Amino acid sequence: MKTIYLDNNATTQVDPAVFEAIKPYFTELYGNPSSMHRFGGQVGVTIKEARSSVAKLLNCDSDEIIFTSCGSESDNTAIRSALNSRPDKRHIITTAVEHPAVLSFCKFLEKKENYEVTYLGTDERGRLDLDEYRKAISPDTAIVSVMWANNETGNIHPIEEMAQIARDNGVIFHTDAVQAVGKVSIDLKSSAVDMLSLSGHKLHAPKGVGALYVRKGLMFRPLLIGGHQERSRRAGTENTTGIIALGKACELAAKNMETENTVVSRLRDKLEAGLLAAIPDSKVNGDPENRLPNTTNISFGYVEGEAILLMMDQLGIAASSGSACTSGSLEPSHVLKAMSVPFTFAHGSIRFSLSRFNTEEEIDFVIENLPPIIENLRKMSPFSAEKEGLACTGPGSMQ
Numbered sequence: 001m002k003t004i005y006l007d008n009n010a011t012t013q014v015d016p017a018v019f020e021a022i023k024p025y026f027t028e029l030y031g032n033p034s035s036m037h038r039f040g041g042q043v044g045v046t047i048k049e050a051r052s053s054v055a056k057l058l059n060c061d062s063d064e065i066i067f068t069s070c071g072s073e074s075d076n077t078a079i080r081s082a083l084n085s086r087p088d089k090r091h092i093i094t095t096a097v098e099h100p101a102v103l104s105f106c107k108f109l110e111k112k113e114n115y116e117v118t119y120l121g122t123d124e125r126g127r128l129d130l131d132e133y134r135k136a137i138s139p140d141t142a143i144v145s146v147m148w149a150n151n152e153t154g155n156i157h158p159i160e161e162m163a164q165i166a167r168d169n170g171v172i173f174h175t176d177a178v179q180a181v182g183k184v185s186i187d188l189k190s191s192a193v194d195m196l197s198l199s200g201h202k203l204h205a206p207k208g209v210g211a212l213y214v215r216k217g218l219m220f221r222p223l224l225i226g227g228h229q230e231r232s233r234r235a236g237t238e239n240t241t242g243i244i245a246l247g248k249a250c251e252l253a254a255k256n257m258e259t260e261n262t263v264v265s266r267l268r269d270k271l272e273a274g275l276l277a278a279i280p281d282s283k284v285n286g287d288p289e290n291r292l293p294n295t296t297n298i299s300f301g302y303v304e305g306e307a308i309l310l311m312m313d314q315l316g317i318a319a320s321s322g323s324a325c326t327s328g329s330l331e332p333s334h335v336l337k338a339m340s341v342p343f344t345f346a347h348g349s350i351r352f353s354l355s356r357f358n359t360e361e362e363i364d365f366v367i368e369n370l371p372p373i374i375e376n377l378r379k380m381s382p383f384s385a386e387k388e389g390l391a392c393t394g395p396g397s398m399q
């Protein structure tokens, strides 16, 4: 059975061109880029090119890019660096809708290290309130960390404006741009963003590589201390294949982003419109005016998201649900909770996230096959808010 992969915000297929580009670095070109000999040195040259490709996509300088192992490491590094470089400041501003890589870390800092954290809320469309943000900034604020685009709804936040507000107040601004890079045009030279995280596997490079942009002149404190790799900003022998892959993926994104976005958003819109028209009591979560081109998060009222996922899985359709199983009960996602999506709708939410590898036929297949699934599920088990101990397959949350 062929998989219809509509879960690209969780991870993406490695682009075949990316795979081709890294193959030799697994076989013949396995040298250590830090070695003195030419055998290692030539790998160092390719890493330099990769760094320049990443920088070009973001419009920043090569030496502002630090390679890491993943988006989570970049996020943790950025926040920890800001806190360590301003030890007198004890306040952090973030949002209630961040990815766990930021949110769980902030909760940890709050509980275990006595930092004060402000979690900015959203309206029912997931939009942030800039007045609430301005009021939250205080002389004690060390860092603001706000995601560029939300992984569950695809919502794009006004990052440039928020970064400028932080700068006007002398506060470091970090953005988790893992979902934005490759889908949204980013120009760091003309922005006030101080640090930005990205992750390879969300833009058609393999898992296990990420990058952190750190603005030139910003005080930086490394998380990993050891060898002099990454100009002593991130110790550890370079993940050469991952880095070269990320460079290639960024090169492809820079070249194709605009045309791809048009194609992908057309397919996304078709899927969304098709499902909304065919399925009563369904609605989109998020801000349709300000959204990634590849994402739609749809609530199908009065039916369990996990049940929908299982039924779709039978047909080879892969997507994500907006609820996570915690301690035997289904918890609606923290993002939908922050948006005050009603319980019976939050539970039946499905995130479809497309990529350039999806086809019109796949979208037609979903539009044809999902409505009867929902109809049957609604018939079989009329949703009841009191229902306890819903079938649960194990812990999980949206990536």
Ligand SMILES: *Cc1c(COP(=O)(O)O)cnc(C)c1O
Binding pocket: 009, 010, 069, 070, 071, 072, 073, 099, 101, 147, 149, 150, 151, 176, 177, 178, 179, 199, 200, 201, 202, 208, 209, 210, 399
């Ligand atoms: C996937 C994701 C991350 C984590 O990236 P990893 O490379 O998997 O650690 C962080 N933030 C957002 C918004 C993501 O979607």
